[in-house]
Amino acid sequence: EAGVAQSPRYKIIEKRQSVAFWCNPISGHATLYWYQQILGQGPKLLIQFQNNGVVDDSQLPKDRFSAERLKGVDSTLKIQPAKLEDSAVYLCASSLGVWGGTPTNEKLFFGSGTQLSVL
Amino acid sequence: AQTVTQSQPEMSVQEAETVTLSCTYDTSESNYYLFWYKQPPSRQMILVIRQEAYKQQNATENRFSVNFQKAAKSFSLKISDSQLGDTAMYFCAFMKHGGPNYGGATNKLIFGTGTLLAVQP
Numbered sequence: 072e073a074g075v076a077q078s079p080r081y082k083i084i085e086k087r088q089s090v091a092f093w094c095n096p097i098s099g100h101a102t103l104y105w106y107q108q109i110l111g112q113g114p115k116l117l118i119q120f121q122n123n124g125v126v127d128d129s130q131l132p133k134d135r136f137s138a139e140r141l142k143g144v145d146s147t148l149k150i151q152p153a154k155l156e157d158s159a160v161y162l163c164a165s166s167l168g169v170w171g172g173t174p175t176n177e178k179l180f181f182g183s184g185t186q187l188s189v190l
Numbered sequence: 191a192q193t194v195t196q197s198q199p200e201m202s203v204q205e206a207e208t209v210t211l212s213c214t215y216d217t218s219e220s221n222y223y224l225f226w227y228k229q230p231p232s233r234q235m236i237l238v239i240r241q242e243a244y245k246q247q248n249a250t251e252n253r254f255s256v257n258f259q260k261a262a263k264s265f266s267l268k269i270s271d272s273q274l275g276d277t278a279m280y281f282c283a284f285m286k287h288g289g290p291n292y293g294g295a296t297n298k299l300i301f302g303t304g305t306l307l308a309v310q311p
Contacts, residue, residue, distance in 0.1 A: 074234075102297070111303070111304075112303055112304075113194070113281050113283070113301025113302050113303050113304055114235070114281075114299075114301050115301070116298050116299065119297075119298065127298060160233055162233070162235065164235070166297070177223075177285065177297045178237060178240075179235075179237070179299065181234050181235035181236075182234065183232055183233050183234045184233040184234070186233070
């Protein structure tokens with residue numbers, strides 16, 4: 072089974088530039104997550120999609136971050152303009168996303184992330 | 191709001207020995223999941239073990255086991271017969287349980303700050 076694919080693996084930009092990350096989840100997974108992991112911290116959820124709809128974007132800095140999941144499959148996360156504090160690893164994850172009936176049994180599968188350095 | 195605390199930034203253990211990583215959490219929820227994830231240098235988060243709060247029996251997965259103390263809100267990970275490949279960051283995480291007929295809502299994972307485990311040869 073193919074895992075969660077992310078690209079690029081590394082990105083270096085200067086502050087105020089824009090950058091985009093791409094994620095292709097596991098086939099058939101309805102739920103897709105973007106996490107931000109700053110050095111020395113645990114990952115923090117930025118946005119969660121269920122198919123192509125947003126479930127939770129409460130911690131997404133919407134003045135500079137945007138994300139979309141067209142057709143409910145792959146997703147892009149964009150930062151425009153970037154700030155120094157955006158330097159982090161951006162992890163994408165996916166899960167089957169089945170709810171209702173029996174208790175949820177969510178297992179998240181993570182990609183290897185994109186390491187962003189903003190200079 | 192839920193919080194997860196890992197008070198050990200770094201741990202070291204000799205190969206073949208046993209080590210325990212600590213985690214405490216705070217929540218007002220009665221039904222939830224707790225997880226331990228491993229993050230090697232490749233950066234990919236790998237699920238090590240999962241515990242459902244309504245189950246009293248501690249979860250085990252081969253060399254990995256947990257000590258779940260619901261009243262104390264404690265969830266420690268024990269690694270037996272440590273191997274060099276166990277060297278990684280370990281994150282404790284919390285997920286609110288959706289429950290029956292819980293549709294369209296978040297299953298957000300809340301992570302602790304991690305413990306860097308080094309297995310020494």
